[in-house]
Amino acid sequence: MRQAVPKIRLRQWIWRAFLSSALIPLILVETVLIASYLLTNQVTRETQVDYLKRSAIDSLSASVEQNALIVESKLESLGGVAGLLGTVTSQALLTPASGPGENLGVTPEGARYSTTDLGGAASFYSAATPLARQDLGKVQRLARLDTVFKQIKQTDPMIASLYFNSWDSYNRIYPWFPTNEQYSADLRIPEYNFYYLADATHNPQRKTRWTEVYLDPAGHGWMMSAVSPVYRGDFLEGVVGLDVTVDGILNEIARLRVPWSGYLLLVSEDMTIMAMPPQAEHDFALRELKAPDANTIVHQEVLKPRIFNLGQRDDTVAIANALQTAASGFSETALQGRAHLFAWKTIKSTGWKLLAVADKQEVMAETDGLARHFRNIGYLMIVGLVLFYAVFFTVLWRRSRQLSERLRQPISGIVQMLREIGQGRWQPVRVESGILELDEMAGSVLTMGSQLATSEQQRDVAQERLALVMENATTGLWEYHLDDDSLTLRGGLVARLDLPETPMSREAFLTRLDANDAQAMSQAFDSLRMGQTSRIDIEFRLSRPDGSFLWLLGRGRMIKGILDGGTVALGTLVDIDALKLTEMDLRERTLQTQAASQAKSRFISSMSHELRTPLNAIQGFAQLMRLGAHGEAEGQHLDEILSASAHLAQLVDDLLDWSSLQAEPQKLTLKPVPVHAMLKECADMVRSQALSAGLVLELELTAAPKEVYADARRLRQVLLNLLSNAIKYNRPGGRLLIGAEGAGEWARLFVEDGGLGIEPELQAALFEPFQRLGKENTAIQGTGIGLALCRELAGLMGGQMGLCSELGKGSRFWIELLPTHLIEPAGTGEKRRTAIFYAGSDEAILPFISTIAGERVVLKSGTLESCVNESRLEGAPGILLLDCDGEDPDRSAHLGRLRRSLNAEFMSVVLLGSAPKALAWVGFEFQAVLKKPLEVDALREVLDALLEKESSDVH
Known part of the structure; x- marks a missing residue:
């Protein structure tokens, strides 16, 4: 049971805060100081010379005791602030995060850090915690501590920095x-003393603790920290701390007066000198450690070296033993050949020793004069303090009343504003x-x-929309109760199908479903009950009152946090009957279209073969008649017949090639083809035709690869077609050039003419079949199929076609193919692993594939277009995993080009998608279909089967 906290008024709380944090400690310190001074003066004045040393001892002891109280008060104050900061931090960690998150950068090693100084604190999330496990919500919640950090830092100049370190x-x-x-970058905070000194092992009481002097990894040099644990239950969430540098302690100690030009040392429980002023460096033959270069990175905990330990030094081991045996005391030791007096006092809150050191000669010389001087000062201080505190108490009392009243009124008003908002009045008077x-x-x-008012309006609108959805005759809601295996249906669709809105058993619901769909639905319910899945996405047929079936789509998922403690799955029902009918109609039309296309190809092929027979007869008899022609007129008529029949024969050949490519992609024999020999052969074949047209054919090779990977017969066909066009569409005396050159990683074979050129707006249609760009009615013969056929052949050889043309100057047509040195010869080197390419954007799938396939495959990923580009260099992958969820209008075109790549005849295609039934009509060949999210067993079964097929295909 939570213990009740006593309640006090604001005025009393402010007054008590003044008393506890300022007045009482000051009065106590001043009282002890005055008493010590008066006692020292009295003893010095009344003691004889032989007691002079004792007088000095008492005075020095009183001084160190007074200074110890001051230091202890300061440390307790800082410790209290650390404890309060720990409480505030605990509350901040329990408060939900709000507002935008802090913008953190990430180092190459995986550490997050604040990139910009916004006037607040800096964040650093060590790479010791991986990026995926770093709690950015905690960073956002702790951002609200910046104001507290800043206020605390401004109130005390001793505080070098404030921090929170987490586990x-x-x-x-x-x-x-x-x-x-x-x-x-890999800073491990729990390994530093400013963290582990506050854990349960070193601090079971969960109090504020002070660390030893250590080298600050934040670059502030040597310091000590007041640390306070921050717990969540029994779990140590982290540690808050206040950093006080050694220089800060020295400055604070330097303000404390020590008689006889002495100085103070701060010594830890293990006798290590924590802070020493410059006066002590000569006496102890030491130099206080300075902060290293600000750019120095501390990789581990660094404490003060053993030379600063009094117990490890020959000249101070005696004083170290004395310090360990008594909480306070006095001793005399020689330093650097001179006698020194030591007085010490234990600081209770930390166990440290405040050690006052004075040169004995200085003490004895000033004792008599100081006794009289301190007595007069003591009397004056008593009178002054009495008057001062009388006035000070009066002013503070009035000030506390003013502060309490100034705070009470606005706080009461804010409480009233909250009360009105709780009653539904969203905009109270500010x-x-x-x-x-x-x-x-x-x-x-x-x-x-305002936000609550907006949320209320949105909730009302959402309720209205939900009501409209529920009333729609094509939608409905379902609830599946796993505890009693029952369903509850609601909505307009339920009423339309004459289904009860009261809970019904699973068996009663399944009787209304088609037999096959009932089995699938039952399996889905069983998967929910056994925890194998948390979602349902299923299409099924449900009987109407007239006995016909209606296609429905049921989707839903498990819902957590039900008030009555039951386990429930919720979802929607959607009427997809019209969609199913459309799908069936579309399937039928697709099959009809495919059949018509195949009939067209068969008709063209058949007609082309039928036309060739009479054409052969026409050409043969015309040639015989031309041999026996009498007269020039008869010869001209026969030449016209021969020319027309040759043109018709060429048209038939082109149609045959085009129809064969459209009916079924050709499987070309790709092998190295010498570039120079191929170009020379083609040039020799058309040289006489070029001379007849008044043209001179030139051959040019500019740093061209020696060989390309292609089908020699088809490459020759492409080049001859380009040369024929260059001759037909050229001008007498124009330029005619065939050659090859390098184009990046490609080898480019080109034909250039000096014709009229092609308008830029017409160039896009140039490679379309039966397209002659307005030259149909000219005397130049042609069919418009040649360039379209060339582009198809280029794609089958893994290359591409293109042109550049300028009006009035001519055109250059080219085909780009892969040089043989970029293609690894088959059967060389070690046995290659099967390449799997995932074409999609869901990177979460890749670990599944990698785990299942292991070292049997080389896994790659990217877009389908990138797979096509890569296949031009390395050939098609062995297995293509094609994600069909994303929209890609060019998917069929990309896959077609991939099918024409090297080794594409051995490629297996696996389709991935959220709606696997819809993937059956994508319009291209595939080997398997897997539903997303992927099931490991199904993916393993498909990959094992395909990889076994791959290994059997390799010889």
């Missing part, structure tokens, strides 16, 4: 500095306050009211 090596430190430059934080709080309350 998973997250650090939030104020003020800001570039943590990525100072911290080690309370005005001169205190910025309270004014911002009032503004935040108004903002909260």
Whole structure:
């Protein structure tokens, strides 16, 4: 049971805070100081010379005791602040995150850090915690501590920095500095004393603790910290701390007076000198450690070296033993050949020793004069303090009343605003306050009211929309109760199908379904009950009242957090009967279209063969008649017949080639083809035709590869077609050139003419079949199939066609093919692993494929277009996993080009998609279909089968 906290008024709380944090400690310190001074003066004045040493001892002891109280008060104050900061941090960690997240950069090693100084704290999430496991919500919640950090830092100049360190090596430190430059990327915070000294092992009481002096990894040099644990239950979430540098302690100690020009040392429980002023460096033959270069990165915990340990030094081992045996005391030891007096006092809250050191000669010389001087000062201090505190108490009392009243009014107003918002009045009258934080709080309350009003409106609209959906005759809702294996149906669709809206058993529901669909639905319910899946996505047929079936789509998932404690799956029912009918109609039309296309190809092929027979007779008899022609007129008529029949024969040949390519892609024999020999052969074949047209054919080879990977017969056909066009569409005396050159990683074979050129707007249609760009009615013979046929053949050889043309100057047509040195010869080297290419954007699938296939495959991923480009160099992959969920209008075109790549006849295609039934009509050949999200067993079965097929195909 939670213990009740006593309640006090604001005025009393402010007054008590003044008393506990300022007045009482000051009065106590001043009282002890005055008493010590008076006692020292009295003893010095009344003691004889032989007691002078004892007087000095008492005075030095009183001084160190007074200074110890001051230091202890300061440390307790800092410890209290650390404890309060720990409480605030615990509350911040329990408060839900709000507002935008902090913009953190990421180092190459995987550490997150604050990139910009926004006037607050700096964040550093060590790479010791992987990026995926770093709690960014915690970073967002802790961002609200920046204001507290800043206020605490401003109140005490001793505080060098404030921080929160978490168990998973997250650090939030104020003020800001570039943590990525100072911290080690793999910084492990729990290994440093400013963390582990506050854990349950070293601090079971969960109090504020002070660390030993250590080298700060944040670059502030040598320091000590007041650390306080932050727990969530019994789990140590982290540690908050206040950093106090050694220089800060020295500055604080330097303000404390020690008689006889002495100085103070701060010594830890293990006798290590924590802070020493410059005066002590000569006496102890030491130099206080300085901060290293700000760019130095500390990779592990660094404490002060053993030379600073009094127990490890020959000249101070005696004083170390004395310090360990007594909480306070006095001793005399020689340093550097001179006698020195030591007085010490234990600081209870930390166990440290405040050690006062004075040169004995200085003590004895000033004792008499100081006794009289301190007595007069003591009397004056008593009178002054009495008057001062009388006035001070009066002023503080009035000030506390004013502060309490100034705070009470706006706080009461904010409470009233919250009360009105709770009653549904979303915009109460705003309370005005001169205190910025309270004014911002009032503004935040108004903002909260506006947000609640908006949320209320959105909830009303959502309820109205849900009601409309429920009333729709084509939709409905279902609830499946796993506890009693029953269903509840609601909505307009339920009423339309004459289904009860009361809970019904599974068996009663399944009787209304088609037999095959009932079995699938039952299996889906069993998967939910056994925890094998948390979602349902199924199409099924449900009987209407007239006995006919209606196609429905049922989707839903498990719902957590049901108030009555039951386990329920919720989902929707959608009428997809019209969609199914459309799908069936589309399937039938697709089959009809495919049949018509095949009939067209068979008709063209058949007609082309039928035309060749009479054409052969016409050409043969015309040639015989031309041999026996009498007269020039008769010869001209026969030449016209021969020319027309040759043109018709060429048209038939082109039609045969085109129809064969459209009916079934040709399987070409790709092998190395010498470039120079092929170009020379083609040039020799058309040289006489070029001379007849008044043209001179030139051959040019500009740094061209020696060989290309192609089918020699088809490559010759492409080049001869381009040369024929260049001759037909050229001008007498124009340029006619055939050659080859390098084009990046491609080998480009080209034919250039000096004709009229082609308009830019017509170039896109040039490679379309039966397209002659307006030259149909000219005397130039042609069919318009040649260039389209050339582009198809180029694609089958793994290449591409293109042109560049300029009006009035001519055109250059080219075909690009792969050089043989870029293609690994088959059967060479070690046995290659099967290549699997995943074409899609769901990267979560890749680990499944890699785990199942293992070292049997080489796994690659990217877009389908990138797979096509890569296949030009390396050939088609052995297995293509094609993700069909995304929209890609060019998918069929890309796959067609991939099918024409090297080794594509051995490629297996596996389709992936959320709706596997719809993938059966994608319009191209595939070997398997898998539903997303992927099931491991199904994926393993498909890959094992395909990989076994791959290995059997390799000889």
